[in-house]
Amino acid sequence: MGILPVIEQYKGELEAIFKDLHAHPEIGFTETRTAAVVAERLRAYGVDEVHEGIGKTGVVALIKGKGGGNRRVGLRADMDALPIHEESGLDYASQTPGVMHACGHDAHTTMLLGAARHLAETREFDGTAVLIFQPAEEGLGGARGMLADGLFERFPCDEVYGLHNWPSGQPRKFGIVKGAAMAGSSFFDIHIKGKGSHGAMPHESRDPLIIASSLVGDIQTIVSRNVRALDACVVSVTQIHAGSAYNVVPDTASLAGTIRYFKDEVCELAERRMKELCDGFALAYGVEIELKLRNVFNVLENDAELSDAYMEAAGDIVGAENVVERDEPVTGSEDFADMLRVVPGAYCTLGHAGTVAVHNPKFVIDTGILPVGASIMARVLERRLPLAG
Template identity: 45%
Template sequence: MPVLNRIADFADEMKGWRRHLHQYPELEFQCHETAAFIVERLREMGVDEIHEGIATSGVVAIINGQGAGRTIGLRADMDALPIDEATGAEYASKVPGKMHACGHDGHVTMLLGAAKYLCETRRFSGRVALLFQPAEEDGGGGNVMVQEGVMDTFDIAEVYGIHNAPGLPFGQFQTTRGALMASVDTAVVHVTGRGGHAATPHECIDPIPAVVSMVQGLQTILSRNIFAMDEAVLSVTMIHAGTASNIVPEEAMFAATIRCFKPEVRALLKKRIYEIIEGQAAAFNVTARIDYDWGYPPTINHADQADFAASVAREVVGPSLVNAEAGREMGSEDFSYMLEARPGAYLFLGTGPGAGLHHPAFDFNDEAAPVGASFFARLVETALPAK
């Protein structure tokens, strides 16, 4: 794999960083030990500025190039998942109930590898802002960093990120212009009737038939309200009711995930969900409370930056391993907030065969870290050529 020679020289060091991080996963905004490890490495490398405590535990580091120029932002997420690890690796998680099951340890390693190279060579003008972000999996740390003014404070002109992709051929980059990943919203519906003995249902108001009818009604939204060419997903993923076979419960609940790409589709989905649930509640004489969480927006690549990133990827891995017209997917990503704030692009990097993301047997392929680091480094050198 044609990675930069200097980055190839310290590939083993990168592997050590990644495997250390893998053993000590942290969740959401509480990535303090992860951040401390990152800061220690950055100080060893000689970055010019380190700013800590952003979005609770996030880190922004600045590397100055040769003379004036724009600032390019490079982002890596740091947080892990609440999963018991099942890899059996000698460097497996030492924290019960937590593991790096999405490869964020690998993302941090890629960015640290690029930082080490860029600090040594400085073959660029302007500045690089290294964005180490907490709470991608839950909490929207990307949004918090934007709201805390990261883009303005550090005068970031463009921003780029990578996510590892198990199952894609090793070293293959995928991206696209426009929408790459979906928005994600969540609806939790609490339905209240009147409980009682199951032998006398006429004395009760049963919430279960109401929930069943609501769930069936929601399935008509995609087939009858959304234009067939506008991709959307509405999946009811939880239903809970009752405690015994001879009791009509007082309450029932269900939850759904809602995903799409267009703002107008997103708004219509919410509108129809409310209309159907409220209508069915009236029909069954129950009350319904809807807790609707407006989650991450769609991840939308800017056209020029997506084309540029793809051209850099071709330089690193060759044209045959770059798909710049990849299909979009229904997963979501809070890098979307950074792309709302600044032009940029997000890419997937194939890591070859292995367990999928969020699986207890998942493990990041260490051989991919030098590829991702080389991409970041060449992106900076190409976008900000030394004068």
């Protein structure tokens, strides 16, 4: 089958939309321009309903198929950018200093717009397409914001699908993991309040730097000496902040980082041990240590049956030889997981010619992926809502 005809016809327009979105990136919950572009395009395509301001800056559109059935299938794309200064050298690079689409959400948004145009023009399905344009995926809780705003109460879905570009250098390669596919994640902040002193008289201090340095090492034992070898978990200290002068032992120090996991009970264990370590260090050194933990991403769980359906739909577009069921999940996180906790569905990766990793200032997405991703999203909906006869 290949790329769907409507999408093939308008692929030049899709590339223009993508380049415009890429040049005007917006951080999570500030995607007002992006949301306005999305809403304007959807109305121009003739969708049945457009709802704005869902979860602050999210957009939801409805398209009714020819069949008039009651089943509903959701398709979701994220819209936000990252606080990264772009170094791609593209002629359509970000015009906003310090903000960049370094994860390809501009492409995901464009793909869903391409699917919307096809579905609105053809309507060869029985039921309703629910198109979800989500803000703030990058750790700011955009999915949870839309859910709290009544996403699936206002726009019920029987199942929901999403995708992410994959800069693998393998264009059109579709990959999916059944079950736990992406890690959950908690972020932590540790603030140590010690006692400062002159750098020449450290015996008068309760040095928070010594405590912070020891904590960094002991936090690594949470996984190596507490988590079962067969249960994957990654605890990373990614920030340490303290001091402002060469000759002063500071009063305070701060640490921050993440816990990545595939089982909720493993996360609970890691969080409990971190709290116990902080409490123990506070007692041992006679200082105050405050630990703040916040769960940011749930484990992303792909429904096995719907993963099969997604692979079959992708095979129609890219060929069965380019569809791969993967064995190993990834330790990265994705807040589409929150939607999948409410509605069953599946999330895939789609390879493209780029090879620079996401979240890199030199990241470049291959625009050839746009009609492919748009076609896969439209096709899975058509397959899941088939017309009778």
